Amino acid sequence: MLTKQTIDTIKATVPVLEVHGLAITKTFYSNLFNDNPQLLNIFNHTNQKKDRQQTALANTVYAAAVHIENLEAIVPAVVQIAHKHVSLGILPEHYPIVGKYLLAAIKEVLGDAATDEIIDAWAQAYGVIADIFISVEEDLYKAAENNGGWRLFKDFKIAKIVEESDVVKSFYLQPADGSKLPAFTAGQYISIRAQVPNQEFLMNRQYTVTEGTEEYFRISVKREDDVNPNGVVSNFLHASEVGTNVQVSAPAGVFTLVQNEAPVLFISGGVGVTPLQAMLKTMENRKASFIQCARNERVAAFKETIEQQVAALGGTYKAVYSDTEGYVTKEQIAAVLEEGTEVYVCGPIAFMETVISSLVELNVPAEKIHYEFFGAAMALQIRTSK
CATH class of the missing domain: 2.40.30.10 (Translation factors)
Structure with missing residues (x-):
């Protein structure tokens, strides 16, 4: 358990992390891989080059600081990240290495502002958060093995x-x-x-x-x-x-179909069609519609199969090709959206930001909007104005 003094110290760093969080995580990864190049066998190189991993870690550290008094609030995010970790082979012995370089990065970026009190508080907080991840990930490894799968x-x-x-x-x-x-x-x-x-x-x-x-x-x-x-x-x-x-x-991930009787709308961009068509194939006796966005018809994978499955489920299929129409519009979404619909969105980040902003403007409740990132999870920039 963290002491009140430690919690107060962590909370006091929230404004600093909001400003310097990405600089800290960039410094962290740079130093980590410079001294431990063997870890590049585990991490996704593209996410590093595009700052996705750095941004995702900065978001996680910031969220942990904001919710330090009630870490249960970040459990859904922890579970999502833990699934990605087990699919990459992250193990308990990696966490002390990460902790060492993360604390050093905080000190390097913040300089004298990172007092011994702040570093000690973050060391304690990191230990608690790391234990949560290790516990969740071990449960996932065991669940995979018990399901006939494997570890690593x-x-x-x-x-x-x-x-x-x-x-x-x-x-x-x-x-x-x-x-x-x-x-x-x-x-x-x-x-x-x-x-x-x-x-x-x-x-x-x-x-x-x-x-x-x-x-x-x-x-x-x-x-x-x-x-x-x-x-x-x-x-x-x-x-x-x-x-x-x-x-x-072994298979991992939490972007799966909610099991209820509500109608479903799938909206895919490019190869983001892959998880959505997998979900669609499992559906029976439940209405499903699908908006498939692609550059053109030649690159729209699974188009005919999706059309057939949607028709069998009493829904509507629409293809939107960006070389002639651009992104899917709010009006096109509204035309197939029913009250209570569960909406699943997958595609490039800019695509998802556009689609989810439209869903927000159409008053779709947040709990009815489900989406998945390619690679490291990052915050979406969602419009809320109407």
Whole structure:
């Protein structure tokens, strides 16, 4: 338990973290990897290059400071992050290393303003928060094992490759040892880890399980431009052949379908269609509509299958192509939105900000809006004006 003095000290740092949080986390990651380059085998390199991981950590540290008196308030965020951690192989022994470099970064950025009292208070707070993460993640590791899964990574091979559109291929992955695969919940993801040619460290990226059985997991991957650092693993897969070996984590993630009788509206942008079509495939006796946004019809993966499934569920399907229409509009969303609808949104960050802002303006309650990020979670800039 934290003392009142420690809590008060942490709360006093909230305004400072609001201003300097990102500088602290950038300094933290820079120093951490400079002294511990082996950790680059675990972390997503793209999220580092684009400051996504730094921003996500800054948000987490800030939220912890704001809610230091009631850390239960950040449990949903902790659970979401913990799922990502277990899919990347984060272990208890990593937390003391992180704590050491995080405290050093606070001291380096804030200088004399980071008094011994502040550093000591954050050391105590970090210990409590780290214990929460370690406990939640251990529960997730055990749950995966009890479900027939595994801890950390398992060797798989690419058993089949199917072209879904001009830019998307599906890869059917089977365990190298021929073992049976665990059940997963539609919307969950796995991490793919591989030794990519011309890369010093292992590269990893998370992909939605778009279909699966006891025999295989299917992931559906967009080919990226060669200049896009986000495409290292994706383009490695696109260049791979049947029989290529990769390492795979057990399914994880909390972006899954709420089980009730309310109608559902899925709104996808680009390859954000992958978790949404996985959820749609599991639905029965429940109305579902789908707005699929893509650059054009040639790159709209799963379009025909989604149309058929939506029709069978009594809903409406609409395709919106950005090369002719731009982003989906508030009016287009309103045309298929019913009272009480559960709305699921997935796609690039700017796309989700636009869509969720429209949903807010249409008075959709926050608890009815569900969304998932690619990579590290960051705060969305949502318009609330009407």
